[in-house]
Amino acid sequence: MAIRIYNTLTKSKQPFDPVVPGKVQIYVCGPTVYDSCHVGHARSVVVFDVVVRYLRAMGYQVTYVRNFTDVDDKIIKRAAEVGMPALELAEKFIDEFHRDMDALNVMRADHEPRVTEHIDDIIAIVQTLIDKNAAYVGDGDVFFAVDAFADYGKLSGRKLEDMIAGSRIEINTSKRNPYDFVLWKAAKPGEPSWESPWGQGRPGWHIECSAMSRRLLGETFDIHGGGKDLIFPHHENEIAQSEAAHGKPFARYWMHNGFVNINNEKMSKSLNNFLMIKDILKAYHPETVRLFLLSNHYRSPIDFADQHLKETEKALDKIYGVIKRLDEEASIVANTDTPSNTSYWQDFCKSMDDDFNTAKGIGILFNLIKETNRLLDEDSGENADTALADLAADLLRIGNILGIMQQSWRDFFDQRTQNQMQDMTISPETIDSLVAERTAARKNKDWKRADEIRDQLQDAGIVLEDKADGTHWKVAT
Numbered sequence: 001m002a003i004r005i006y007n008t009l010t011k012s013k014q015p016f017d018p019v020v021p022g023k024v025q026i027y028v029c030g031p032t033v034y035d036s037c038h039v040g041h042a043r044s045v046v047v048f049d050v051v052v053r054y055l056r057a058m059g060y061q062v063t064y065v066r067n068f069t070d071v072d073d074k075i076i077k078r079a080a081e082v083g084m085p086a087l088e089l090a091e092k093f094i095d096e097f098h099r100d101m102d103a104l105n106v107m108r109a110d111h112e113p114r115v116t117e118h119i120d121d122i123i124a125i126v127q128t129l130i131d132k133n134a135a136y137v138g139d140g141d142v143f144f145a146v147d148a149f150a151d152y153g154k155l156s157g158r159k160l161e162d163m164i165a166g167s168r169i170e171i172n173t174s175k176r177n178p179y180d181f182v183l184w185k186a187a188k189p190g191e192p193s194w195e196s197p198w199g200q201g202r203p204g205w206h207i208e209c210s211a212m213s214r215r216l217l218g219e220t221f222d223i224h225g226g227g228k229d230l231i232f233p234h235h236e237n238e239i240a241q242s243e244a245a246h247g248k249p250f251a252r253y254w255m256h257n258g259f260v261n262i263n264n265e266k267m268s269k270s271l272n273n274f275l276m277i278k279d280i281l282k283a284y285h286p287e288t289v290r291l292f293l294l295s296n297h298y299r300s301p302i303d304f305a306d307q308h309l310k311e312t313e314k315a316l317d318k319i320y321g322v323i324k325r326l327d328e329e330a331s332i333v334a335n336t337d338t339p340s341n342t343s344y345w346q347d348f349c350k351s352m353d354d355d356f357n358t359a360k361g362i363g364i365l366f367n368l369i370k371e372t373n374r375l376l377d378e379d380s381g382e383n384a385d386t387a388l389a390d391l392a393a394d395l396l397r398i399g400n401i402l403g404i405m406q407q408s409w410r411d412f413f414d415q416r417t418q419n420q421m422q423d424m425t426i427s428p429e430t431i432d433s434l435v436a437e438r439t440a441a442r443k444n445k446d447w448k449r450a451d452e453i454r455d456q457l458q459d460a461g462i463v464l465e466d467k468a469d470g471t472h473w474k475v476a477t
Helices: 039-057 073-082 086-103 119-131 160-165 205-217 228-246 277-283 286-293 306-328 343-353 358-378 382-402 409-421 428-443 447-459
Strands: 004-007 012-015 023-028 061-066 135-138 141-144 181-186 201-203 221-227 251-257 260-262 302-304 462-467 470-475
Touching: 004 251, 023 039, 023 205, 039 061, 039 086, 039 221, 039 251, 039 260, 039 277, 039 286, 039 382, 061 205, 073 086, 086 277, 119 135, 119 141, 119 181, 119 205, 119 228, 141 228, 181 205, 181 228, 201 205, 205 221, 205 228, 221 228, 228 251, 277 286, 286 302, 286 306, 302 306, 306 358, 306 382, 306 409, 343 358, 343 382, 358 382, 409 470, 428 447, 428 462, 428 470, 447 462
Parallel strands: 023 061, 023 221, 221 251, 260 302
Antiparallel strands: 004 012, 135 141, 141 181, 181 201, 462 470
């Protein structure tokens, strides 16, 4: 089955046909770095991380670009508030973004361009637009003339004449049309600025991505991605200025991930409900957060709530639980280099081929886990071991695409226990002592005392498991 992608530009799923067979070029809009990374940012980054992982697993040679906007009105405003140079503030939050995304097992993009590194590229494309009468200078600013691009609105579905008729935007006397947008901003005192043919200034927001993508991927590339909030005006304007400048299609496929809601409410500054990744990771394992963000189809909204995260936490426990059983009970060593002999990997790939449907793919993963547990329960000899090895390999293949199962089961459960113990009123040393006392009581057939200890630990949130090699304990989930 060929990969099919829902293309925002055509409003339909289309077979994926890259510009150069076997190669894929992807550009995804990264953050404007004036604050910490929130869960909305993380969803976009994780979604496209999985897209890239899957395309590479399917044999494509992928060039992945995700930018940083490191000069912008918001950065300048925030820098002034905290008394820090704007570029220093941007650097601070780029470093923080990397820490957050590294924790979420996000692979670094092949290129992470910054606006300030591509000023010459931006000036060049602005000059091209002026030369083609698609842009003009007004009071030191340079504006793109939207009426010079006949297809303006083709991504968002908006018609320029309807927008103008219902316009409530602030009048700017330098503009010929209220929907003309700025390509280059004249310098203001104290702001970062660069020399240009139109005087000191800095880039507008939209032109940045057109210039950086052209430099790194060419004038036409395969996939452009980002959140749904970027469809208009940012991506609409990128198309207009790029295609007006180059006279050819900009990106062939446009992918947009859905919003993250917080407890069934839209994330917004007015509600003060932005959840920062660095805070979320204090409460939840990074792979819990990642698995949750992939649990809905990327184009659908997803509701971030503690209840949903706790359910995902239990699901991740099941995943690592089966890995533990494969190791401890069957000594299975997975080999992902061998061809798959099960239907699970093929079914997972079918779900991913259908517009990267990770929600369906995760369902297939848990069917695989259910079958693995069934075979482990049966313990039926050599044939079962062969089947288990195939299932284990598929388990890791899927995990590598989703970016989970990236640590050993021992490390995972040790970390989970340590995190859970932070809120406990009983220490691990006390638990071990009580378990040892209970073992002695059972040996002496003092069943009453053994039961008392079990109940005491259960009340403290500790579950005991009696096995052939002794009694093990874990924190109740």
